[in-house]
Amino acid sequence: MSAKMRTGQTAEIPGPKKAHVIPQPKVAASLIKKAKRPLLVVGSNAPKLKTNDGDLVDSAIRFLKTGVAVVATGHLVKTFRDRGTEVYSMPFMNLGDRLTDPDWAGFDGEGPYDIVVFVGSLYYMEWLVQSGLKSFAQDLRTLSLSNTYQPNASWSMGSMPVKNWLTALDEILKELEEEK
């Protein structure tokens, strides 16, 4: 089996319904671009993950600037605030729960999100939230941008070395920024 299918933790096995592996950064970008109301969920590990922009919080701010709504989980919003950026904030569990409610109109009350993109969360916590969404928000499209495969998402990056991941992330952002 291809190395890309390796999950982020040994025992986290993909089930009968598994994420499609994103073959190229472009594909991820176009999924986001095509969405009318994309939401980026940034997990509390973000400040520890260095990226070409600085860290994942900085990269998330780049996402925000391309028009993607951003929500920080845990107490991560403080880091955004410390950098002068206001994003939404909600506990990860609450967020997962709201996303299973087709009537939830989003943070701005404008209607449901049509793609939810995850990055920077604890691997196992994202795995679980994605699992909840897989079964209980079947119409929601989810995309995991971590450097380890998240089997419960609709699409996921494959597991890859950090270097490749940095490049991929950058490419996705560039694609999104070009469009603007």
Added chain:
Amino acid sequence: MSAKMRTGQTAEIPGPKKAHVIPQPKVAASLIKKAKRPLLVVGSNAPKLKTNDGDLVDSAIRFLKTGVAVVATGHLVKTFRDRGTEVYSMPFMNLGDRLTDPDWAGFDGEGPYDIVVFVGSLYYMEWLVQSGLKSFAQDLRTLSLSNTYQPNASWSMGSMPVKNWLTALDEILKELEEEK
């Protein structure tokens, strides 16, 4: 993910330790050829599975002629006998159990088998026996030749259309026969 990784039944998920997919019939043949004491396990579904040789029992007899020891499970040995061929016979469970015993010297008492090849069994029963072997006969190499992926084997054919499988089986046999 590639279609080849699709398991034979929906809920039979590959775990952290999964079979390598046999990329080409040749590879399977060479695994068997390289073995000193290969054993072919033929399951009770064999007469229902048509092959280029007639059915899977006929194909198993071809295996036998290349020098591979053959054991029939269930009451399948009768079919071999009806066709004038004597093979070993043992209940599938017993066989699985013996294979976990490194001291078991095989049907002929000459020593342990070094590769065990499975074909013609009920999918879920093979899945389970292979699972037992995966954890409790770790040094045993197993190969599944069904047309559906068996994740618990050491190597398995990928899931494939029957037509391709027939050709593959034939190719494996031809390789083995050539050697003779």
Added chain:
Amino acid sequence: MSKKDLRLKIDELSSSIGVFKGLDIQIGRIVDDEWDEPMGPTPFPSIGTLRDWDRKLLERYKPFYMPLCDLCCLCTFGKCDLTGDKKGACGLTMAAQQSRIVLLACCIGASTHCAHARHMMNHLIKVYGRDHTLDIAINTNVQAPNTRLVCGIRPKTLRDLEDALDYVETQLVQLVATAHTGQEGDNIDFESKAFHAGMLDHVAMEVADACQISTLDFPKGVADAPMTEIGFGSIDTSKVVIMCIGHNVLPSVDIIDYLMENKLFEEVEVGGLCCTAHDNSRYDKRAKVLGPISWQLRYIRTGIPDVVVVDEQCLRTDIVDEAQKIGAPVIATSEKSMLGLPNRTHDPPDEIVDDLVEGRTPGVLILEPDKVGEVAVKTAFKMKPKRAGFKPLSMEKLIELAGTCRSCIKCVRACPNNLPIMDAVKAAAEGSVDALAEIQPMCVGCARCESACPQNLPLVSFLTKAADEKGMTDSFAIRVGRGAVTDVEIREVGRGIVFGEIPGIVALVGCANYPRGGLEVADIAEEFLKRRFIVVATGCAAMDLALRKDEDGLNLYEKYPGNFDAGGLLNIGSCVSNAHITGAAIKIANIFAKRPLRGNYEEIADYVYNRVGAVGIAWGAMSQKAASIASGCWRLGIPVIVGPHGAKYRRNLLGRADKEEDWMTLDGRTGEEKYVGPVPEHLFYSAETLEEAMVMTAKLSMRPNDTTKGRAVKLSHYIDLHKTYYGAMPDDLHLYVRVEADVPFTMKKEVLGIIKDKGWEEGKIGMLDPTLLDRMVRRKS
């Protein structure tokens, strides 16, 4: 009788002999002084008491584990990968985890029967009083043999049975606790605990059946229990139809009583599924048996039931949705299966009926059995005309829908038996439902195909319709559950069984998760009935074996008598009646061989293991209850065969016929250890094919204690079956022939030739007074 000591301090007590003030009574353990049998060594055994015995068995029959999953997911340290020699975060090995799941399954199974018993008991005591005398079987002194054996008490009233339940509950809680992260670590100790759960289960089942037999006047061990009908054809669909599903007979009893009191039975069909069906028909033979667990969905899809009453266990958990589809209200009756329905226990019956009939709620929960009858019957009568408009799937619609199949093969991949549904659907689209009809008898009715189908095709309805079209929905005779085997019967056959002249007892039990349909159970039954084994059956198996007629239109119940003797076919009853099967084995030791019973588990199990040629077959074993029932058989030394799906219980217990040292047995007369051959070869064994199972059954019926005559009879069946199904003589006869006289007379030359070629010598295999227990040696000297 109380298992606890007792102190009463009563300020004022008025009794028949006067008024006492300041009475202070202290009483230690109160024992049944009238029972002159002395107490054995292990009354009320705790979870470790019988460990030595278990280990003796488990050394012979080692678990072959087949993990159903690579992982453990039981705590938040997990999931842990346990493949190979990896250990979980708690230190657990794969072997220990598999046996832990076996233990959990057995605990769930035993708890289910125990909870059922407790629930019935509470109700029956309310109605009949705690002093209601037990009357379980005619011609029988040794009532409740499992309870006597395990607990060391002799129950005479409902009250006494409660003591047994108290004990079972305490022990079950100990066992469930053991499954906690970081408790037991050794796989064999887990296995021993699973045996304990199984033993407890047989006590719980015995209590459950004893209390319902005694109070509801079920047949009490009679050979000629009444006949009723089974099958879809048994229902007169012009009548009002009430469908009862589950295992607790009490709500159905109330329905039947209500029909009787109101003289309505002529206008109503009461059809049951699963064990409720058995027990309904034991209560009143006018109740019909629709079929086993696997027919629930199928029967609902016909659209015939006007109301569905569910109690507990083996329900389709989506029954409310399914009943909704045909416009039939559901009445749930158990706290264990409340199914999200509103609790209307305390509302006036007519109000409830009205809400159901008007469709204000898809169903209701009524926890008081005494109210169920009225509500169910009234609702059914009102629903019948309302539902007249309901149309089940028509052939035209079937063909039209079949045309929308996308050939995605998801249905086949989802089917537990990989049935070729897709091809059958495609054939139906072309107008032929033959292929669908052919699949139907092999279908376990699970609807996983439907669930997987992206087109949402109602595939179960397809199968039902196709089979109906082909006239495959007939009616058959079934003798209602007779209950226990009587002392008199035991006395008559004990000798034949123990010395092997009756070749064996075959117990067909358990659920309907068959690999190739339920008719295989009829095949097994017939094969062994012809060979004059005693065939006993319970639960779904007792139903499935009824479902085939011969050329003369007769089925097995019509062809074979119902008494416990060679060639007898006994419908023992529902799942809880399984206790009578182990009970019969125990009574052979006690009544025939006069072994003391009371609190004397090891000796009796040793006796049964070495002498009673009983084999359990649970061909479609599915549930946790089936696991615990089997486990209770293992501890008693009775081997059990399951079908291929049974391998999903995660392990077999397999003997090694090739290891002589594994089969050393003590001679009770001399204390010497001798090789006795691999008898019985396996304790728990999952067969791949029916034929394999039948040959193995004959083989597993051999016991060390067989007389030469008995061994010869058993070998002749083994050889004959082997020749038939394997096309040759068995190659292991040298392990079973002890002396020349063991060889069946007509085969003498052939067999001796074969085994001598294998180096067989007379006398190498011992004939002795077999026992695995040291202390049994002294007993005889």
Added chain:
Amino acid sequence: MSKKDLRLKIDELSSSIGVFKGLDIQIGRIVDDEWDEPMGPTPFPSIGTLRDWDRKLLERYKPFYMPLCDLCCLCTFGKCDLTGDKKGACGLTMAAQQSRIVLLACCIGASTHCAHARHMMNHLIKVYGRDHTLDIAINTNVQAPNTRLVCGIRPKTLRDLEDALDYVETQLVQLVATAHTGQEGDNIDFESKAFHAGMLDHVAMEVADACQISTLDFPKGVADAPMTEIGFGSIDTSKVVIMCIGHNVLPSVDIIDYLMENKLFEEVEVGGLCCTAHDNSRYDKRAKVLGPISWQLRYIRTGIPDVVVVDEQCLRTDIVDEAQKIGAPVIATSEKSMLGLPNRTHDPPDEIVDDLVEGRTPGVLILEPDKVGEVAVKTAFKMKPKRAGFKPLSMEKLIELAGTCRSCIKCVRACPNNLPIMDAVKAAAEGSVDALAEIQPMCVGCARCESACPQNLPLVSFLTKAADEKGMTDSFAIRVGRGAVTDVEIREVGRGIVFGEIPGIVALVGCANYPRGGLEVADIAEEFLKRRFIVVATGCAAMDLALRKDEDGLNLYEKYPGNFDAGGLLNIGSCVSNAHITGAAIKIANIFAKRPLRGNYEEIADYVYNRVGAVGIAWGAMSQKAASIASGCWRLGIPVIVGPHGAKYRRNLLGRADKEEDWMTLDGRTGEEKYVGPVPEHLFYSAETLEEAMVMTAKLSMRPNDTTKGRAVKLSHYIDLHKTYYGAMPDDLHLYVRVEADVPFTMKKEVLGIIKDKGWEEGKIGMLDPTLLDRMVRRKS
């Protein structure tokens, strides 16, 4: 007191008042006539009795399921794929399966405490007699409040506690049965049953602790319980070292008694892990606490213990293998954890000692606690010199081994916390163990990394050695478990809590499966102690919060007093002592508010839910016991926060602050329904970060009943914490400010500005006499 009616028929009875012949006494339910509180509506509730109450809570706090697996594998129909809207072969949905697993976990947890209680009880009754009087806490009339509340009985002796256990056992068996294939089908009904299991668990824990406190003379609710030491540094390694692991104090009691009787305590260190450590130190403060569950392996790898005594629960199941590696024999003492060891219960102690010392067996099983002391002590004394040659991993060896790392990263992938072990090993190979030492405090000691390592590197030993090298293995003070909160304490603080002036009770409980190490528990404790919450702690959490000293060398136990009052830090005790935490909440309703207690569950839960600002935090919740303990809190209306791993319990119970209709509450005075705001917002909630948990704790401490003064205090903490950790004001203050007076004085302008922008109006959020129960309205009118 007996829950059954009773009939005695005694031929001859001799008592203090004479001899009776043919005595026939019939007695109905014997009740405790001296208790003048009338019986409430729900004594001994069955599994459906409190369903309405549960559904009220579960309508507000809906489960958000996060399946840990796509499949169900519980019967041989399976495995079934349940993703999306697929159903299993039994009709089960994914939601129902998740809640079924929750139920099973809670049943295992509650069974564990119940089995533990029963086991201790049997022994203690043997020693102290069934009439031994309960004496649980000083200054306290309302002993065993959980038992009173649930069962409607008032236990006074050990005998009375047995009645509570009987009930718990019966109910647990009913619940386990519910998990059988084909029983319950509705996820909310499963959840309600899980609540039932949790409620039962608190009764079982209360019984367990009540019996040991009363007989073994543990501290009885005193604020100034003695101090002992915790940490590796607490052990004088020059002495003989006995390591006791588990939860059942009895074998350790025997060890301590033996040491006392033989005047050997000066020469021996008795160090405990997990709850046995707590209870040892409650018995005798000279017993040391080594640490929580996660330290077992770590401590064994030091090579210090001379003998390892295990009892039950939370053991490393591979303890025998691990002890073997350091040459220390193991003594197992429980039928629940026999670990494959030979049963030597009935052999002479010296023979056992000899076999252990000579290494003829790696360990033994001794089921009689009275024999454990002698064997353990004698063995330890003989082993000490024998083991003198044992060398733990040296730094040189560590560095050498580290050099063989293949950089395969399997260790990291296997680590539950993805700790960067590989990089640390590589650094060690270069000579620096700093990275290893840094990892150690965050490591939960599970050894999955080792198990996965293809080079078999002893990575846990690496971490231990590295930390030791850095001087991280210190000794700390810990106040021993004090047991229950006294009536007098309740009377003093009841008002402050109910009206909100004491901002809340924070209960730090549960296991050590931390995402980033145990010191986070100390962070939480300190934060809320400073804010003058009452902080109570049990189990591993009560240990972990001790493990940090401030600049002055003092830890929290040294800095905060042990009484139940604002700013108090209470080590309540071991896991079973958790019952005293719910007990305190119950007693606030009963003693402070004079609500009737007896069999009156709903009213008390309604009171606690609406008025008592208690929040449970199980930051490292791992076990099934943690699940059932939490579940008992939920039913009582107490919210629980767990760490991120807690999401693996498969669901959270989350309120929707954005849905006004969810928070409608009755006014007990008028019967009007009013919006009260989302208080508390969640019932079970898994936080991602410590900071998030702390802010949420403050928020969850709000209750509808808060006075304006109380609400202002609570809001000020919430706002302050939010500002600190989120860098801004909360954006949901408009949901919590009812009237202007609710706003903390110093923030009035700022807050009012913000909330008015959000459309806040005074009076929209009701201030009322809050209740969810219709019948409570009438009570007041």
